[in-house]
Amino acid sequence: MSAILGIDIGGSGIKGAPVDTTTGKLLEDRHRIPTPEGAHPEAVKDVVAELARHFGVDGPIGVTFPGIVQHGRTLSAANVDKAWIGLDADALFTQATGQAVHLINDADAAGLAEARFGAGAGVNGTVLVLTFGTGIGSALIHNGVLVPNTELGHLWLRDKEAEGWASDRARERDDLNWKQWSKRVSTYLQHLELLFSPDLFIIGGGVSKKADKWQEHIKLERSTLVPAKLLNEAGIIGAAMMAQEGGAEPEKKGESAKKPTASRTAPKPDGKGAKKK
Template identity: 45%
Template structure:
């Protein structure tokens, strides 16, 4: 089925048409300029432009959103304007576009793409997908079913959140070399090992692009591998969730 996948972030609103049965991109990507203002009115205006003006789309839309989302409602807003908290994002996006819209947390969307079409395909057991970039996003899966809205990047090590310790943004700010960054990533992964005892880590975001240079310096007991998707993961996963029965995707 063809679905318009949308990914919202401070970098802008990205979109493309996705064939959801195969996880394939069918159109060229379109992206707005970076968003200086992420308040609801500004994002709704940009969303309308992307969906109606650029794609002239009529049909289902899957939207990856940079915050936890429960039943279409935004739960918290650490990475977006706080005016979104308690807002029914699905209803607003549906009204502004005139299309049915399903909204999901962006890292959960990326994880779904990896588990169905990428590095986690056919992988049962307990899998943790981490998006290591500006922050550290997380999605958890048990037998390929999603436990939604986890924020493992907010766990603290000696009073410092993991994303402020080991994110790609922190690496750039502190000009960390490969070994120094790998040491922090290992601290992160060892912490998650002790808490969750997963069967596999899938590491995405900027880290997946650096896998050949960084992974040899990470020594942990749990298997880990780079994510297969890069910038397309959230778009593909968001499009997929718009066509799926949530009872078969979410862990209950």
């Protein structure tokens, strides 16, 4: 068993737990500390260090970040302090904790976890994980290998960014019912089908808990769609996976891989998206 501490930086809370990276299971209850107002790097650094002390794990630490992460540097800061832009965050957190810290984009972390231990476990080919919340996060994975920082929520669609039109926040802002929102999501997913031809879509974020309200309304041309399984633990698990690999995108393990199982949104033989009853 390999116990790696995973830490997930969110807009309202920073939470962590040690993870058994061979099974994807949390080894202790999550510990959560409120995100400091403004989320300045120095303040967030102190919280990460506090979480490391709380669990007392000796070894590498994985940390998610809500923005672009390239070679340990944070390159965007949409919902955090602008001081993150261009920062060597790996070095900042490594110095603060005394352990080797590796950052990963939060959606990428959730995607890795879902692909190996969640809804995409054992699925070969191209898996596209999308998290619907304040925006739309994305993780593109092929045969278990992550293509980092895809940022597909920023695709231009219908004269605006997709996440400004099809995110869960857009649903609430425009007072859409689930069927109305699903029509927008279907348009977005069909566009992604044309670009990437994924074998499987995994839909995460808060909406994954309410899949019974929207899944039957999603119409796809040829891809299978399932809700995410790991929910709030996905970021912690994916961060730990990244740290175990020393910051390199980990490959999916396992002797065999299977094709996506049929779902109610799987394609029909005539190529049309299956309709719900």
